[in-house]
Amino acid sequence: MDILTAKRIAVVTGANKGIGLEIVRQLAFNGVMVILTARNEKRGAEAVEKLIKSGVSDVVFHQLDVADPASVASLSEFIKTKFERVDILVNNAGVASLEIDSEVLDSLDGDDTEVNNDDYSAIHQEFDSVVLKELGSNDQQSGGSRFLKVLAAGKETYEKAKECLDINFYGTKRVTEALIPLLQLSNQPRIVNVSSIHGQLQYIPNESIQKQFDDVNDPKEEIKLDEILQKFLNDMQENKLEENGWPTFGSAYKVSKAAMNTYTRILAKRYPSMCINSVHPGYVKTDITWNSGILTVEEGASYPVILALLPDGSPSGLFYDKMEVISF
Template sequence: MKTVLITGANKGIGLETAKQLAGLGYFVYLGSRDKQQGLKAVEKLNALGLANVDAVQLDVTNLASVQQARKELEAKLDALNILINNAGIAGHQSQTFRAGDMTNLRQLFETNFFGAVQTTQQFIPLLEKAAHPVIVNVSSEVGSLTMQSSAAKRANWALFSAYGSSKTALNAFTIMLANELKNTAFRVNSVTPGYTATDLNGHQGLKTAAEGARSIVHVATLGDELTTGKFYQDRGEVAW
């Protein structure tokens, strides 16, 4: 049975992604900053008849926590097939660069960028043991420089400058890691679930968590022909 680790998987898009992948027959580890919340999420999935799930305590901003999670999975698995860097925060307002709070900006990068990088670094050795390892970085369209440069988008997205910049950095990580791993079996891609109603945005999104998770699941489970180093949404490619 192929295995998956999803960070920030105790609720929202992460939990729905876990549900969908478990339904497809993968064994899914739900990474959760709070282990008890992770166990509650596992119970919810068990109640739906999904037994192929487990919780692992994993705070992406805490290296010791990430290392402990890695050791826990190394003791259980021969290989990890898929890593989904889903954990993220939205930060608070104001997020303008002319007056935004620097502490807020640093916290956004600590979770949305540095957390994904250090989690990936720790789990690459276990991923390398899989025949065709996959890394999916859950990004956002507000991280697209092309879309941010659009006059139609600019006014609406001004409030998300700090969050957007952390996702732009995550997209850069996707491209550069894909380039580093281009001569290997790895596939590394960014995916935006779109404007999805979750705790991240006060449930103001236009998509359900189930709808948002579908694009993540699609890219994570495509065959080996999928090009690496790309940015996807709803089964189509997004401009960087």
């Protein structure tokens, strides 16, 4: 057997920077052969070069835009030819659904006084319930207020929302479906979906929508997911998010991660011999949070890595907030 195929083989999506890049580094450090993927060839190749220069071996690059079916097919073909199987898939690629107006953000950053208009306090309420509980009291001053400013400078357009669903949820589904046949050839198949606490169903005010996401016993659940997401996009286009009980801030991001979590549960039921879990990596300092996070990428990446390396017989179909199991 080839020395490379004797090792476990992992694929990490969206790995040219942030948590994904660090997941690659930590997996490689643990003796895994990693296929670092990125949508941009140059950024991906540079990331691999940087890792290799820092002493990490057994990392190869392959282009992957999770929003592009041809790119997904090309990755699957590459792996089939070169490695013949996959042991670990980390669906990490993701985008926020907010467009940040950097001029507004700069002006808020330069202003030490708390913004206290109505919009801001609505954001504050939303943010309080979702993220502040993660922050220690000292961090609430720095990370917390910076993130509020990012939210205050952000707006969610229909196009951005559509892109967010297409990358965060449908991208995960596309890559997973393409690689399942290769994961089925593994002795220890693992799928880790890098989700977010923002995707918890409790943040969707409409209980009937919550129930639809939660009903993983329905064999048609996957089709239903498409219907729920289409309804969300229609409501967004018609300005009916609040009226119909969808989240109102970063709504597409939350809905995309809720869908990802439902998909985790569907897959775990469908493939009982695999370990398939969702994980919230914590509130991490990366580009997606405009570097407002409180955890380092090293810490944020460590939780998906633990789940990627779970021993046989470990639980599947769960949602972890870092290492604590939480409700969907």
